[in-house]
Amino acid sequence: MSYKNFPMVPRVIFGRGSFQQLNEVLAPKRLNVKAPFIYLIDDVFKGNTWLISRINLSYEDRIIFISAKEEPKTEQVDTLVEDIILKSKERPSGIIGIGGGTLLDLAKAVSILITNNGNAEDYQGWDLVKNQAIYHVGIPTISGTGAEVSRTTVLTGPEKKLGINSDFTPFDQVILDSELTKDVPVDQWFYTGMDCYIHCIESLTGTYLNAFSESYGNMALELCKQIFLEDNLSNVESQEKLMMASWHGGMSIVYSQVGVAHAMSYGLSYLLGTKHGIGNCIVFDHLEEFYPEGVKVFKQMKAKHNIILPQGLCADLGDNEFNIMIKVALSLEPLWENALGKSWKNTITPKKLKSLYQKM
Numbered sequence: 001m002s003y004k005n006f007p008m009v010p011r012v013i014f015g016r017g018s019f020q021q022l023n024e025v026l027a028p029k030r031l032n033v034k035a036p037f038i039y040l041i042d043d044v045f046k047g048n049t050w051l052i053s054r055i056n057l058s059y060e061d062r063i064i065f066i067s068a069k070e071e072p073k074t075e076q077v078d079t080l081v082e083d084i085i086l087k088s089k090e091r092p093s094g095i096i097g098i099g100g101g102t103l104l105d106l107a108k109a110v111s112i113l114i115t116n117n118g119n120a121e122d123y124q125g126w127d128l129v130k131n132q133a134i135y136h137v138g139i140p141t142i143s144g145t146g147a148e149v150s151r152t153t154v155l156t157g158p159e160k161k162l163g164i165n166s167d168f169t170p171f172d173q174v175i176l177d178s179e180l181t182k183d184v185p186v187d188q189w190f191y192t193g194m195d196c197y198i199h200c201i202e203s204l205t206g207t208y209l210n211a212f213s214e215s216y217g218n219m220a221l222e223l224c225k226q227i228f229l230e231d232n233l234s235n236v237e238s239q240e241k242l243m244m245a246s247w248h249g250g251m252s253i254v255y256s257q258v259g260v261a262h263a264m265s266y267g268l269s270y271l272l273g274t275k276h277g278i279g280n281c282i283v284f285d286h287l288e289e290f291y292p293e294g295v296k297v298f299k300q301m302k303a304k305h306n307i308i309l310p311q312g313l314c315a316d317l318g319d320n321e322f323n324i325m326i327k328v329a330l331s332l333e334p335l336w337e338n339a340l341g342k343s344w345k346n347t348i349t350p351k352k353l354k355s356l357y358q359k360m
């Protein structure tokens with residue numbers, strides 16, 4: 001038996017208003033005046049002077065605003081890398097990702113592809129990255145995915161939706177400032193927050209569970225219950241707690257695995273472009289048979305916050321389309337094995353998955 005040796009984020013700042021410290025954190029990391037810092041920022045912050053004015057651009061530093069309407073694509077990473085290399089006099093000093101999971105994943109992928117030849121799709125998989133990435137910093141503006149701690153960056157490529165899982169993927173520095181999350185719309189807050197809740201349920205009920213994952217998973221689950229079911233938290237407390245829940249939920253799956261909701265949600269996302277947070281919610285809502293207690297509590301949370309999930313997503317799909325989703329979902333073998341054990345293939349058949357997708 002050989003145990004996995006995982007890297008973790010080596011530096012983290014936590015605190016309301018800590019985003020102000022970004023400039024002093026970056027200053028010593030500047031390689032020289034020709035080696036810029038490149039900021040990849042969710043375009044929801046375009047024109048937001050409160051946030052943008054806190055960033056000191058010097059020398060050749062650049063901000064690139066990026067839409068998070070769609071999940072990151074391998075081709076998008078390649079285009080960004082080409083643009084950054086062409087327009088920079090020297091290899092950049094660092095990449096700073098500011099946004100949700102979409103921007104954090106793009107920042108990780110870009111920092112890897114700057115030092116590794118070829119295209120992003122060449123590195124989708126496990127431990128295919130050869131060279132260390134350039135310095136990269138993650139600053140979440142919405143909480144739940146755990147992308148700020150994870151060793152993956154999930155990309156949709158021409159062939160598959162799969163992460164670049166590597167020891168070089170995690171951020172060198174993370175800044176957790178809950179103030180950046182204060183204007184997240186309620187629906188999106190719920191969807192991305194539920195990603196964290198579902199990480200906990202899938203990790204804690206999985207066959208891969210161990211004391212490492214369990215301790216982080218329990219902490220994150222307890223925080224989610226406070227945030228989404230209780231009334232006594234202030235907005236600031238709730239935002240800070242969700243930031244830590246996301247972190248711990250991410251730590252929990254680092255040493256275990258996600259499960260049925262994630263496998264099926266990848267199928268929806270690949271075929272229909274359904275985004276991760278809402279896709280997980282749509283799937284999880286129908287998974288009582290796998291996660292009875294988890295789904296019961298999920299429904300309470302949904303009702304408490306008046307969340308109406310889209311229905312009938314798969315109503316008009318043909319057999320070919322079902323087959324595409326089923327193929328994507330079934331290819332995620334470790335997720336099924338974690339959820340149901342080594343003999344998962346006895347219960348999870350294409351027919352079974354079709355009947356589940358038909359409810360969604």
Ligand code: NAD
Nearest residue numbers: 044071100101102141142145147150152154183184192276
């Ligand atoms: P997101 O980045 O897709 O953003 C969702 C929406 O919220 C966008 O419209 C965005 O503009 C908006 N938004 C973000 N911050 C805001 C703010 N402060 N105020 C107002 N609006 C704001 O959301 P997400 O759910 O964090 O990320 C989903 C992505 O994360 C998916 O691409 C998924 O594959 C990825 N993911 C990665 C990992 C990982 O470990 N790498 C884990 C889970 C999910």
Ligand code: ZN
Nearest residue numbers: 145195199262
């Ligand atoms: Zn997730």
